[in-house]
Amino acid sequence: MTDIIIGRTTTVAGNNNASDLYRAVWRWHFYAGLLVLPFLITLALTGALYLFRDEIDAVVHSDLKRVEVGTALAAPSAMIAAATAQYPGEAMKFTTPATPTASAEITVKQAxxxxxxxxxxxxxxxxxxxxxxxxxxxxxxxxxxSLKFFGTIGRGAIEIAAGWAILLVGTGVYLWWPRKGRGGALSVRGRPRQRIFWRDLHAVTGIFVGGVILFLAATGMPWSVFWGDKVNAWANSSNFGYPSGFWTNIPMSDEHMNHQGETSWSTQHAMVPNSSGHAASAIGIDRAVAIFDGLEVANGYAVAIPNAPTDVYTASVFPDDVERQRIVHLDQYTGKPLIDLSYADFGAAAKALEWGISVHLGQQFGLANQLFLLAACMAIMALAVSAAVMWWKRRPSGSLGVPALPNDRSKLAGVIVILAVGGVIYPLVGASLVAMLCLDLAATRMWRTKAA
Structure with a gap:
């Protein structure tokens, strides 16, 4: 099998019997790994930590987040007054304690x-x-x-990496598929000093964790900068997201939920209603919290505090159990619920995506969900390490070690057509596929010219 290197072409012993299709798939598996593995390592490491976000925050910030259980709760208005007295500014949000030992949180906007x-x-x-x-x-x-530090470019890179991860799994399954006379499908042969050990470790780990990688990539896509935004707009415009009926015959503002703070994926662009009247006095935060409690909104909900005459009190909560998600808007003068939206009210697409996101975050099934994904994150890091070691052991001296082009170019074309289907589903990923194909063709021609 020929291998493209800088300035010349060499023959790799033992690979001459590989099929053209195998070569084509292997080539693109190599490219996918080259692009994705650095991201997978970062995502797996940070994702493993974030699975235990509540537990870690409770330890690191125990002086702020943990309290001893008392006998009676203080009034929200008293806590807000104390907060703005010590930290002057405007109270924007009040978050109730999620558990008896949790503190309350007041968001204050300073001058x-x-x-x-x-x-x-x-x-x-x-x-x-x-x-x-x-x-x-x-x-x-x-x-x-999420690479949020890098803004839109970072979020775009994550979207591309997720798409290439799907490609990585698909091509990896084909390369793993047991063939006559080959072992290592479900067992690891050899010893660590041998390349076959790392090849089998990579293949066996990949086949067991591949489905999880596909799930994590697919459920992470809703938050992506391009695909996620477009799908969100489609779902909500087609009544597959939040139900349009909730916004009928209610005075609406031009404000959206994501402007008030964190919200679920499905309701990022949901409009916030206006309070319908201008009574002499508003009901106040204490009465608003009492109403939300009476409506049995799950503990730990955040209340957006009105700061203008037409604003509403908005309670929102997104607990571990996705079915307990809730958003309630109250008229700040009458206390009447204007909109009461729960997970059960979402359309089919929103329900599926919200459930997937909840599992992705390690929330839906409690500790079992966290431990399962922790094991998956560790396996993903093992995949990346074994891939790097395997490549290093196979790579000819002075070469990048790109798997050779198939003799029958139609096999490569067939693989590219399959990749194009994924590129249509994920356009930003498709653009990166086109860029990689152009670079591949240009590099191949350059090496051939030099070799001639």
Missing amino acids: NGEKLAVYANPYTGAILGSLPDKGTIMYLIRDLH
Whole structure:
């Protein structure tokens, strides 16, 4: 089998009997790995940590997030007043304790425009301290996981990496598929000093974790910068997302849920209603929280506080059990629920995607969900390491070690057609496939010219 190297072509012993189709698939598996493995290592490491975000935050920020259980809860208004007295500014949001030992959180917007997360003991009303809004260690890990630090470019790179991960799994399954006279399909042969050991470790690990990689890539796509935004717009415009009927005959603002703070994928662009009247006085945060409690909104919900005459009180909660997701908008004067939206009200696409996201985050099935995905993250890192070692042992001296083109170019064309189907589904990924194909063709011609 020929192998493209810098400035010349060489023959790799032992591969001459490989089929042209095998060569074509192997070539693109190599390219997919070259592009994806650095991302997979980062995603697996940060993802493994983020699975235990509540547990880690509770330890790292225990002085702010943990309290001793008391006998009676302080009034939300008292905690907000204490927070703004110690940290002057405008209270934007009040988050109720998720558990009896959790603190309450008040989001305060300061005069300079920066936001603080102020933590209060929900039993005594005492202020425990503050952090920059979204300033916990787990928010940092999440931003690393999504490459948010790099803005739109970073999010685009993650979208492309997820698409190539799907390609990596598909081509990997074909390469793994047992063939006559070959072992190592479900067992690891040899010893660590031998390449066959790393080949089998890579193949066996990949076949067991491949389905999880496909699931994680697919369920991560809804948050992607291009595909996720387009699918969100399609789902909600086609009534497969949040139900349009909830927005009928209700005064609406031009504000959207994602402007108020974190929300579910399906409701990012859902409009927020207006309060319908201008009574002498509003019901206040204490009465609003009492109404939300009476509606049995799950503990740990966040309340967006009205800061204009037409604003509403909005309670939103996205607990581990996706079926307990809830968004409730109250008229700030009458206390009447204007919109009460739960997971059961979503369309088919939104339900499927929200459930997938919940499992992706390790939430839906509790500790079992977390441990299963932790094992998957460790297996993904083992995949990356074994791929690197296997490549290094196979790579000819002074060569990148790109698997050779098939003798029958129609086999390569067939693989590219299959890849094009994925490129249509994920356009940003498709654009990267075209770019890689052009680079591959240009490099091949250049090496041949030099070899001649």
